[in-house]
Amino acid sequence: MTINNHVALDLKAANRNRIFRAIISAERITKQGLVELLGLSLPTVTQNLNELVAQGLVCENGAFRYTGGRSAKGYSIDSNSRKTIGIDINRSHLSVVVINLAGEIISSLHEHRPFIKSDEYYRHMGELVVETVRKFTISEQELLGIGISVQGLVSSDKSQVKYGPILGNTGDTVNEIAKYIPYPCELFHDADSAAFAELWVSPDTDNAVYLSLSTNLGGSVIINRRIRTGDNFFAGKVEHMTLRPGGELCYCGRRGCVEAYCNTSRLTEGISDGRLDLFFQKLESGNPRAIAQWDNYLENLTILISNLHMLLDCEVILGGYMAPFLEKHLDGIIRRVRGINCPDIPENLITLANYKNEPIAAGAALYYLDRFIHKV
Ligand SMILES: [Zn+2]
Structure with missing residues (x-):
């Protein structure tokens, strides 16, 4: 030729x-x-x-x-001609979504199920996937891929958890995790998945930091519409930046990390037993403990945001499971960040995530869709 x-x-x-x-x-x-x-x-x-x-x-x-x-x-x-599946393994829940060629979620399943590293858990996850494939009669040719998001850093070939103290699965391979899923799977870092889903619905976003505000805090840095993972997978992992030297113990073993102050348990502790909807109800009805915990949480979160602004001077997107509750509080967050060290930051520097429904599971699925669309 x-x-x-x-x-x-x-x-x-x-x-x-x-x-x-x-x-x-x-x-x-x-x-x-x-x-x-x-x-x-x-x-x-x-x-x-x-x-x-x-x-x-x-x-x-x-x-x-x-x-x-x-x-x-x-x-x-033909939006039904291809499908992709995304899974979110979280320490307190398990989600499975199916996305069609148009990028729409056509099935979403969210179970409150604590993660237990066991054959039983992985068998259950496999059954959910097999049942989903059967229900939507997805053929092998139609299935673009299955992405599994985990609360941990993953290797560049998406085959292994490199750092997973939250789930206790450091070193585990995709073959172990997806033992009962009879299709090829790959692993994704949860915050990176959510950031990918956000990019999918935000065509004008070039550079940003995505903060996944959930049971655990996660971060992801987007530069020129690509997620920057860094030389050792730690880029954007703002959760382990030191916020208060010698402070509270983080799951990583160090003290004073952002994560120790900005996980949502800090809000719901003693108030709503992990439920954010209930926490915000109490906050909005003037519960004094909710107000004090919210104030404390915001103090820490806004220090993080102002530091990120000083480092990268780009949009900070507030996402994760807390995003749907933040609409009423965004102005207050912007005011606090301005009060720390950036009085002139533009209004649109801090935004709420556009992708609200299962962004972590969806992001892992959308990865395959994006890859397919670019090679058709
Ligand atoms: Zn830490």
């Missing part, structure tokens, strides 16, 4: 990919719409559309009617 043939094939593949992604973005578009949008010839668009239809990825979807009686066929992706 000559170099020119290579170039021609690359160009053909690139055109097909542009057409496919344009159809995803537009949701429904005509041939002529693609010609105008992408600056391609009608024969090129027609040929690629035919191929995408033959692959089952794109389908005709009704007609656009124009004045004057002419109408043109609309094309959409």
